[in-house]
Amino acid sequence: MNEVELIEKIKRGERDLFKELVDKYKDMVFNICFGFVKNKEDAEDITQDVFFTIYKNIKGFKFESKIYTWIYRIAVNRSLNHIRNRKLSRIFNKISLKEESEGKEAEIPAAQDSSADFKVITKEKKNIISKALNGLPSNQRVAFTLCNIEGFTYEEIAEIMGCSISSVESRIHRAKMNLQKKLVIYLKEIL
Amino acid sequence: MNCKYLENNIMDYLEGEVSEEERTKIENHLIGCEKCRMLVKELSSVWNYVVSPAKSELSPYFWTKLQRKILEYERPKVWSIFENPIKYLKPVAYGVLFAVGIFFGYELGDSYVSEEMSGYLEEFDENIYLEIFDEIPEGSIGDAYINFYKEL
Numbered sequence: 001m002n003e004v005e006l007i008e009k010i011k012r013g014e015r016d017l018f019k020e021l022v023d024k025y026k027d028m029v030f031n032i033c034f035g036f037v038k039n040k041e042d043a044e045d046i047t048q049d050v051f052f053t054i055y056k057n058i059k060g061f062k063f064e065s066k067i068y069t070w071i072y073r074i075a076v077n078r079s080l081n082h083i084r085n086r087k088l089s090r091i092f093n094k095i096s097l098k099e100e101s102e103g104k105e106a107e108i109p110a111a112q113d114s115s116a117d118f119k120v121i122t123k124e125k126k127n128i129i130s131k132a133l134n135g136l137p138s139n140q141r142v143a144f145t146l147c148n149i150e151g152f153t154y155e156e157i158a159e160i161m162g163c164s165i166s167s168v169e170s171r172i173h174r175a176k177m178n179l180q181k182k183l184v185i186y187l188k189e190i191l
Numbered sequence: 192m193n194c195k196y197l198e199n200n201i202m203d204y205l206e207g208e209v210s211e212e213e214r215t216k217i218e219n220h221l222i223g224c225e226k227c228r229m230l231v232k233e234l235s236s237v238w239n240y241v242v243s244p245a246k247s248e249l250s251p252y253f254w255t256k257l258q259r260k261i262l263e264y265e266r267p268k269v270w271s272i273f274e275n276p277i278k279y280l281k282p283v284a285y286g287v288l289f290a291v292g293i294f295f296g297y298e299l300g301d302s303y304v305s306e307e308m309s310g311y312l313e314e315f316d317e318n319i320y321l322e323i324f325d326e327i328p329e330g331s332i333g334d335a336y337i338n339f340y341k342e343l
Contacts, residue, residue: 015261015265018261019254019258022254022257023254026249026253027249030247030248030249034247040247043247044249044250044253047249047253048253048256048257048260051257052257052260052261052264055261055264056264125233125236125237125240126240128237129237129240129241132241133241148241148242148243176202177202179241180201180202180234183234183237183238183241184198184201184230184234187230187233187234187237188230191226191229191230191233
């Protein structure tokens with residue numbers, strides 16, 4: 001059964017087939033979310049939310065774009081919303097609880113993985129990385145994050161972001177330049 | 192070649208996008224500058240982490256949790272009335288309160304008539320039902336009206 005038939009059957013009420021769609025895309029959606037939030041639990045919650053949204057709205061899907069474009073776009077938007085909400089809640093906590101110590105403010109959930117490279121990165125550096133990534137404009141962050149996830153071509157990124165391939169290239173380039181500047185500044189402070 | 196130049200081109204150097212000549216200059220600078228050496232080393236490890244983010248795996252219970260959420264969503268909505276009746280009774284209560292308020296307001300307005308006003312109203316009612324050849328009662332508003340025009 002091809003993808004179009006699968007979607008049509010799900011729309012007609014064969015909801016049991018939804019699991020097939022989930023199995024096909026869940027890993028990539030999770031990788032996208034994880035690329036943004038760097039936390040397994042949060043990434044999993046967002047992935048759940050993405051597929052629940054797809055389930056509720058699949059009847060309205062009109063094949064104007066490819067199904068994966070639609071799914072990944074939802075994943076990107078949900079991830080960005082999560083980051084925004086986390087920033088806002090940190091700001092509100094600062095206002096209501098008075099200023100926290102510098103150490104606590106810098107605390108950002110660490111990415112969880114057991115690879116050797118990961119263990120070499122200290123918490124301080126992870127905070128620097130998060131700070132630098134959070135300082136990027138949304139469109140640069142999205143382009144840069146998607147580019148670093150395996151399997152995404154510039155064409156696919158352009159489809160997901162709804163822009164041209166040259167815009168994607170330009171955003172990735174600017175993201176790298178901005179990240180470089182910020183990382184150099186933050187690293188010089190700690191060295 | 193100074194530290195500032197290196198800082199501005201450090202990413203190109205790490206990604207191998209500088210010319211052979213520039214690479215030599217940078218490496219000669221790094222030999223003599225410990226600060227820049229540390230910076231290149233740290234940025235290299237940090238950058239590797241940024242561009243190859245640590246991958247994690249979805250929990251094996253992912254589908255079970257999602258399925259539970261979907262079943263909850265698909266459950267007939269009528270049962271939710273019994274689970275949380277206050278949520279549905281509140282708007283009904285507000286509507287009833289509003290209707291009762293309108294009704295009482297109307298009744299109150301309708302029943303409130305001063306003595307003077309009731310006299311006028313009675314006279315008004317009487318005059319409405321006058322037959323065309325009935326005599327107009329003396330001292331009534333109709334009588335005053337006719338006298339007024341007679342004088343004109």
